[in-house]
Amino acid sequence: MKKQAITIEDVARAASVSRQTVSRVINRMPSVSAKARERVESAIAQLGYSPNLAARRMGGARSFLIMAINDRARTIENWAAGRGNDWVDQMLYGGMMACEARGYHMLFELVDTDQEEAVRQVRRVLSSLQPDGIILTQPHSQNAALVEMLKEQGKPYARIDLPSDNIDGVSIHMNEESAAESATRYLIGLGHERIGFLAGSAEYAGSHFRKDGYLEAMDSAGLEPLLDSADFSFDRAADMARLWLGRQARPTAIIAENDEMAFAVLHVADELGIEVPKHLSVISFEDTPGVRFSVPPLTAIRQPTAAMIARACEILMDAAEGEESNDETVLPFQLIKRETTGPAPR
Amino acid sequence: MKKQAITIEDVARAASVSRQTVSRVINRMPSVSAKARERVESAIAQLGYSPNLAARRMGGARSFLIMAINDRARTIENWAAGRGNDWVDQMLYGGMMACEARGYHMLFELVDTDQEEAVRQVRRVLSSLQPDGIILTQPHSQNAALVEMLKEQGKPYARIDLPSDNIDGVSIHMNEESAAESATRYLIGLGHERIGFLAGSAEYAGSHFRKDGYLEAMDSAGLEPLLDSADFSFDRAADMARLWLGRQARPTAIIAENDEMAFAVLHVADELGIEVPKHLSVISFEDTPGVRFSVPPLTAIRQPTAAMIARACEILMDAAEGEESNDETVLPFQLIKRETTGPAPR
Missing domain, CATH: 3.40.50.2300 (Response regulator)
Known part of the structure; x- marks a missing residue:
């Protein structure tokens, strides 16, 4: 069978519908009855008709x-x-x-x-x-x-x-700013006052907004911020966590800008015998599937x-x-x- | 600009190459120099030329x-x-x-x-x-x-x-049969003699082959098989594991046909105070990302x-x-x- 010989008219005839109806089925428009649609699709399959993508485009139609x-x-x-x-x-x-x-x-x-x-x-x-x-x-x-x-x-x-x-x-x-603000306010609501923020990288635009959200929440609660960048890296976050958690007035909560840095915080807390969440709360941004399997499973901001x-x-x-x-x-x-x-x- | 007016000849002329070369670039054939390819692609973009998918098909070309x-x-x-x-x-x-x-x-x-x-x-x-x-x-x-x-x-x-x-x-x-055989032989090599096989469902063709592989390995080592179906279900696998592990001469190893059933075995072992792998070895088929996070991480057959x-x-x-x-x-x-x-x- 020569496929190039088949036209939309052939399909319309074989399906006993109008050329318009065939076109509607091909372009997936509504207002075609299920029966007519079925007949047109069978005819298309039987005849081996190929709706010409390019032709549809030139006629203002779409590639879908x-x-x-x-x-x-x-x-x-x-x-x-x-x-x-x-x-x-x-x-x-x-x-x-x-x-x-x-x-x-x-x-x-x-x-x-x-x-x-x-x-x-x-x-x-x-x-x-x-x-x-x-x-x-x-x-x-x-x-x-x-x-x-x-x-x-x-x-x-x-x-x-x-x-x-x-x-x-x-x-x-x-809304990155509002997400960071909401994570911070949640911790403040739980009674935390020393809340650290492990920032990602200044090169990432979202980091600026998240930082602003954190600072806004801390400021409006009259709390002193504790913020540094760990560049989205596990190792750098672990170093920072060791520094912060080694202090006498150590933070009782840490927000990390991605899961990897939050895992690092859990890791260091375990190493130092600091129980989570009894002595330290942790919130992550990102929420990859792994966070459910961490010990304990991470509280996190989930992107839509x-x-x-x-x-x-x-x-x-x-x-x-x-x-x-x-x-x-x-x-x-x-x-x-x-x-x-x-x-x-x- | 009327896009339908642009032909492959127009592109060839604009790029100062042959029509053949344009066709080679469009059809992603090798043996076109990087320079020529770049010129052709610029010309295509500038002229707004659309290689006609349907036309290529009719000429025996492909949709890619x-x-x-x-x-x-x-x-x-x-x-x-x-x-x-x-x-x-x-x-x-x-x-x-x-x-x-x-x-x-x-x-x-x-x-x-x-x-x-x-x-x-x-x-x-x-x-x-x-x-x-x-x-x-x-x-x-x-x-x-x-x-x-x-x-x-x-x-x-x-x-x-x-x-x-x-x-x-x-x-x-x-090779499902060989995979089951290899898992079984690995356990035999570790000294196990009572090895249970938690089968999936008889409706799944692969299950038959896996069962054969297990039986073959057990038989050739002169060991008694212990096999039952748990239908790929966590709950049914847990019931079966409770039954098997409650026996006096309980199995020292269990192979499960999917991760969910293997998790059920780990769960029941923990419940009964049976340490893995000290008292019980477990192998899964499937190897979804979760198996790395189980406690302990699962030994598994990974499908290619x-x-x-x-x-x-x-x-x-x-x-x-x-x-x-x-x-x-x-x-x-x-x-x-x-x-x-x-x-x-x-």
Whole structure:
């Protein structure tokens, strides 16, 4: 059978429906009865008809692909170590569900960290698969050249990142400041007064907001802050924890900006015979699956990863259908209370 | 700019290369210099040229998409619970790396467990995105109607499953029998004589082979087997473990066919004051990320998930390029020795 000979009219005839109805089924529009849809799909399969993606595009139709890109090296490192990849799992979860609900598909791609190579790679996928929109996660959300290229090509994109002064476009993120403030206030509510904050890295924009949230909560309670950076590293966090916990007036609670630094605090506390949460409360940001298995399981701020990606898909599907969206979407975080937080020791 | 007016000749002219070179870049063939490739890609981007997927297909070219499908309900359940999804992570890892190496892209899709709905869903994706091949994982690898439909459409597919009597096609799997035999022999080598085998379910083809492997190893060492099914369930495995470990001549080692049943054994041992591995050794099949966090970390058989999906991609890319493959590929498993196995107690 010569597949190229089959037209939409052939399908319409075989299914005993109008050309319009075939088009509606192909473009996954609502208002087609289940029966008609079934007949059209059977006819498409039987005749071997291939709705021509490119033709649909040229007629203003869509490819029904939303592409989400993630940092290649970091993603592969986690997969290769068999550690899983919570961020990727939640991206797929939120993205695939949102796309499926409107008849789109999510294409997940790993893109090189190198900024120029990233532009080349994305350009190649744009030209071969013609996705309707692109979701940029860190560090690609901070690649100005990549965003410039997408703007030139008129390709809708959404950044899963804080708004930036020199990179425009839709920004979707959680409220970092409010998350840090809420973790700090929770500890203050438990009677803690000496609360340490193990910051990540000044290079990471979110760290500034989290620091502000912590300082705001401490200040409004009239408490003295205790803050230093451990650069998201286990070893540096362990050194800092040893220093802080070795003091006479040691902190009774520590907030760490990622799980790895929080694990380091638990480790040092164990080493020094300081019981968690009896003598020390610990809260982490991040909440990777491992935190449930730590001893004790960590209280943590959970990012709304799935919800952020789902929202990005919505915005891009809207854009593909000609609708505009707000430039910034802030999604709520969760403070998940597990077993590393308790009343301040007296 | 009217995108439909741009032809491959326009790109060739703008890039000062031959039409052949443009075609090679678009089809990701080797033997194009980095410079020429860069010029062609710039020209494509500048002119807004869209290589016409459908046209490439009709000319015998490929869509460069390999689609891997997974069970929808089970996948979503794990993501929604924030437990991660080791199987999916490893599918993506193996599949994306293999596709990337040859200029293909992997499309990961969730397909309904219901057999008829699965056929409808896959038919829709085939017609809209025209993947070059399909990877079927369980339970879809056992959906005869789905395989029939793929065969009718002449679409290459690979089953990540054991060969089946009534479903043909490429089968990629690990050697289940040899894995069970090797776990059993490892315990025999450690001096164990009473080794229990907590089987999964008779409905799962792999279980038969694993049982055979266990029986073979026990028999050739002249040992009495101790085998029962706990249906992959934590509770049923716990009941069985209580029964076995309550006996006077209790087993000194237990092999469980999945992690959940192995966790149940650890749980019951703790309850009965039986120390692992001093008084009882435990080996699991599966090796999800959680096993590293169990107390103690589990010795386990690890499936070659990433390698199986990578191999399936290879086979399908070969098929897209006109090459045939063997019908069956058996990939090696790993026995990962952690802290739940030790010498038999005297």
